[in-house]
Amino acid sequence: MSGAYFQHTCPVTHTSTQRIARWVCKKCGQRALFAGCRSSMVESWWAYRRRTGIAGFGPHRGFADQLLKEIDPGPCPACAGRGAIDPDADDYPLSCQSCDGSGRAPYAPADLARVQAQVHAEWPPERMKAERQRMSERFPPRSAPTATPSAKFVASLHVLVLLAVFAVLLLLLLLVGHGASHSPG
Ligand SMILES: [Zn+2]
């Protein structure tokens, strides 16, 4: 199972450690225990899609999640809601096949079909597209030209540098002139 992590709270050192692989503590000889699973955001979108048949990412998620909560079937009976089979096995714990590691029982197909239809009715593809467009306008991607300085800005920078050089030259001339006028006297 990707993203599994293990934890050991040591009775000798009184410290708690988390790692992504199981280990045996050298201080007390105890084995670290399976503590759960972390998945990346993208992984969790895919898991959501596999489980619900609804896209994991998009403006419809809040609406879909609300409906799914109403038909939540409770913890998975195969893994008692832990998402893993035999989490304390010596080898890596196996992700529960019945619930795809989610720890929840599968949705009743009729309930799920109803929710899918409701989400589709509320968020038809045209509305999803329009919303994505709106979001991308509000939060322009990083490749937008704002990331690189504009030609106008660069030009004004050149002018500033030239002015600075002029000022320094002027100052030098003044100093030299000043020094020269004093030396004969
Ligand atoms: Zn220990």
Ligand SMILES: [Zn+2]
């Ligand atoms: Zn399960």
